Amino acid sequence: MENILEVRGLDKTYPNGVRALKDVNFTVRKGEFLVVIGLSGSGKSTLLRCINRLHDPTAGEIIFEGQDIAPLQGEHIRRIRCNIGMIFQHFNLIPRHTVLSNVLMGSLGRLTSLRSIFGLFSEEDKKKALQYLELVGIADKAFIRADQLSGGQQQRVAIARALMQNPRLLLADEPVASLDPATCHTVMDYLKKVNEELGITIIANLHFLSLVRQYATRVIALKAGEVVYEGTPQDITDEWFQRIYGQGAKEVHIS
Amino acid sequence: MTSFNFKRVTFDAVVFSLLFVVALVVITKPDEEAMLMLGRNSLVFLGGCVLGALVSSLFAAWGIKTAGDVLFTPRHLNKLETAVPWYKTVWGWQMAVALGVTFAVAIVKTNFSIWELTDIDGFQGAMRLFKGIFNPNWEVLPAAVNNIIETIFMAFLATALAIPLAFVLSFLCAKNIMKGPVSFIVYTLLRTVLNVTRSVEALIWAIIFSVWVGIGPFAGMLALMIHSVASLAKQYSEMVETVSEGPIEGIQATGATKLQTIWFAVVPQIVLPYISFTVYRWDINVRMATIIGLVGGGGIGTMLIQYQGQAMWREVGCIIVVIAIVVWLMDAASAYIREALK
Ligand SMILES: Nc1ncnc2c1ncn2[C@@H]1O[C@H](COP(=O)(O)OP(=O)(O)OP(=O)(O)O)[C@@H](O)[C@H]1O
Numbered sequence: 329m330e331n332i333l334e335v336r337g338l339d340k341t342y343p344n345g346v347r348a349l350k351d352v353n354f355t356v357r358k359g360e361f362l363v364v365i366g367l368s369g370s371g372k373s374t375l376l377r378c379i380n381r382l383h384d385p386t387a388g389e390i391i392f393e394g395q396d397i398a399p400l401q402g403e404h405i406r407r408i409r410c411n412i413g414m415i416f417q418h419f420n421l422i423p424r425h426t427v428l429s430n431v432l433m434g435s436l437g438r439l440t441s442l443r444s445i446f447g448l449f450s451e452e453d454k455k456k457a458l459q460y461l462e463l464v465g466i467a468d469k470a471f472i473r474a475d476q477l478s479g480g481q482q483q484r485v486a487i488a489r490a491l492m493q494n495p496r497l498l499l500a501d502e503p504v505a506s507l508d509p510a511t512c513h514t515v516m517d518y519l520k521k522v523n524e525e526l527g528i529t530i531i532a533n534l535h536f537l538s539l540v541r542q543y544a545t546r547v548i549a550l551k552a553g554e555v556v557y558e559g560t561p562q563d564i565t566d567e568w569f570q571r572i573y574g575q576g577a578k579e580v581h582i583s
Numbered sequence: 584m585t586s587f588n589f590k591r592v593t594f595d596a597v598v599f600s601l602l603f604v605v606a607l608v609v610i611t612k613p614d615e616e617a618m619l620m621l622g623r624n625s626l627v628f629l630g631g632c633v634l635g636a637l638v639s640s641l642f643a644a645w646g647i648k649t650a651g652d653v654l655f656t657p658r659h660l661n662k663l664e665t666a667v668p669w670y671k672t673v674w675g676w677q678m679a680v681a682l683g684v685t686f687a688v689a690i691v692k693t694n695f696s697i698w699e700l701t702d703i704d705g706f707q708g709a710m711r712l713f714k715g716i717f718n719p720n721w722e723v724l725p726a727a728v729n730n731i732i733e734t735i736f737m738a739f740l741a742t743a744l745a746i747p748l749a750f751v752l753s754f755l756c757a758k759n760i761m762k763g764p765v766s767f768i769v770y771t772l773l774r775t776v777l778n779v780t781r782s783v784e785a786l787i788w789a790i791i792f793s794v795w796v797g798i799g800p801f802a803g804m805l806a807l808m809i810h811s812v813a814s815l816a817k818q819y820s821e822m823v824e825t826v827s828e829g830p831i832e833g834i835q836a837t838g839a840t841k842l843q844t845i846w847f848a849v850v851p852q853i854v855l856p857y858i859s860f861t862v863y864r865w866d867i868n869v870r871m872a873t874i875i876g877l878v879g880g881g882g883i884g885t886m887l888i889q890y891q892g893q894a895m896w897r898e899v900g901c902i903i904v905v906i907a908i909v910v911w912l913m914d915a916a917s918a919y920i921r922e923a924l925k
């Protein structure tokens with residue numbers, strides 16, 4: 329299968345001098361569900377944010393669909409972002425807008441600024457937005473304000489918003505870290521559905537190994553900004569676990 | 584030199600220089616002409632500052648605390664001897680003497696005089712004024728009402744016209760929006776212009792505009808508008824600087840333009856505080872508009888100054904009552920609206 333993303337020699341040093349990523353190399357094939365694990369502060373969020381260029385990488389190449397997007401600037405970054413969806417730990421919806429309007433915001437990249445500011449989303453886009461809400465199972469909440477939904481529901485709206493972009497790649501930064509275990513599985517199941525039914529490649533940061541084993545097709549582990557493990561979730565033995573999370577770490581299970 | 588050291592020395596220098604200059608004036612008793620020699624006197628003051636800086640540095644070298652030390656040296660470097668009472672410290676005496684001298688100079692400068700306050704002629708004049716004010720002449724009420732309506736609308740228009748300008752400026756003056764080198768230059772430039780604009784009182788703007796467009800409500804409105812733009816832009820931009828980053832990232836990640844990001848992620852977070860600030864500004868503008876009328880800005884203020892000039896205190900009393908009622912009403916209404924917006 330062909331590669332959708334190749335990261336080569338990626339380095340990120342923040343303006344305050346923190347070197348969050350050190351010579352990171354990995355590839356992602358089309359249709360994969362890649363999970364990134366690692367301790368807090370190991371650079372997982374930084375990695376995802378470099379991929380869609382919310383952060384500027386310091387050095388290295390990020391080859392998305394055959395094009396190196398690391399050196400792109402301004403308008404070009406924006407065009408690339410249209411093809412890459414992202415969901416966040418805290419959902420990052422617009423609280424005062426309705427669910428439908430939040431989902432429609434996924435199409436902003438295709439609209440001119442003026443058109444979108446006057447709220448002129450096409451009927452076609454509205455139909456599509458409702459379809460995606462259907463897909464994540466909350467079409468009935470379309471006209472409710474986003475801040476009146478539960479966390480799990482908000483994350484599903486966020487998934488629908490990302491799908492609205494027609495992305496080829498979906499980045500998920502700890503998508504279930506602020507949800508309870510049951511809701512956590514619902515959201516993960518929808519991500520899996522998006523991955524399998526729509527064929528969208530997913531890169532997700534996760535904390536719980538039990539989730540990783542259940543959903544990931546492949547895993548990379550970061551430690552202090554370096555890739556220390558790359559392989560299938562089944563191959564993460566206790567020994568690897570200790571190496572990634574440090575001596576004496578114990579695995580926590582979430583059912 | 585670290586920045587707190589610089590602040591410490593500057594503060595001490597100014598305090599010591601003040602004492603030095605006052606001592607000089609008391610000793611040499613300069614005449615009017617000598618007091619007006621701005622260039623030479625500034626040099627004397629600057630010389631005093633240099634001397635003061637030297638004294639401050641000397642104290643620092645001897646390890647004695649000065650007032651500048653107490654104020655500006657960061658806590659973790661500054662071991663205050665808590666057990667020593669202030670009158671046994673240099674900095675305590677430095678502050679006490681400086682305050683005392685300042686107070687003495689202020690009394691001399693304002694021609695403070697108990698005798699004037701208790702002068703029987705003056706006191707009777709004031710009594711006549713009060714008698715007039717507390718016995719208003721209601722015949723001028725219709726004119727006063729018409730004039731205060733003019734004032735209210737003047738304040739309203741000034742606020743309304745200021746909103747769109749301040750709205751746009753608020754984003755250009757917000758640090759979190761204006762990232763990048765070009766943006767930073769625009770940000771710094773606009774901030775400076777607005778700070779200068781705001782530091783010129785509305786009253787002064789009214790004087791400028793009453794010469795420009797002639798005395799009347801239009802001049803007053805323009806003055807209030809300029810001042811409102813500067814004040815609102817500052818308050819608005821502070822609001823923009825505190826919005827949460829999450830929604831901004833969320834919208835940016837969809838490939839939205841900068842303008843779309845501001846409109847969809849920032850604006851929903853700030854509309855309510857914006858409305859609240861704006862209502863409050865209108866309230867302030869009504870109050871300011873009455874004052875601005877005094878220098879030819881039209882409305883009730885102009886009417887007030889005319890009757891005051893003719894010493895028609897009963898008419899002035901009526902006008903004051905009208906102003907007080909309207910200001911009180913505006914104040915209550917704006918507080919009520921702002922409470923509802925929370
Ligand atoms: N905006 C920033 N400016 C400066 N340093 C940052 C910034 N964001 C992250 N860092 C630093 O970079 C390192 C990696 O942070 P990152 O957020 O990528 O870790 P993470 O693996 O996502 O952790 P977590 O699991 O807590 O989310 C940390 O040391 C962090 O302090």
Ligand SMILES: [Mg+2]
Pocket residue numbers: 372373374501502
């Ligand atoms: Mg993170």
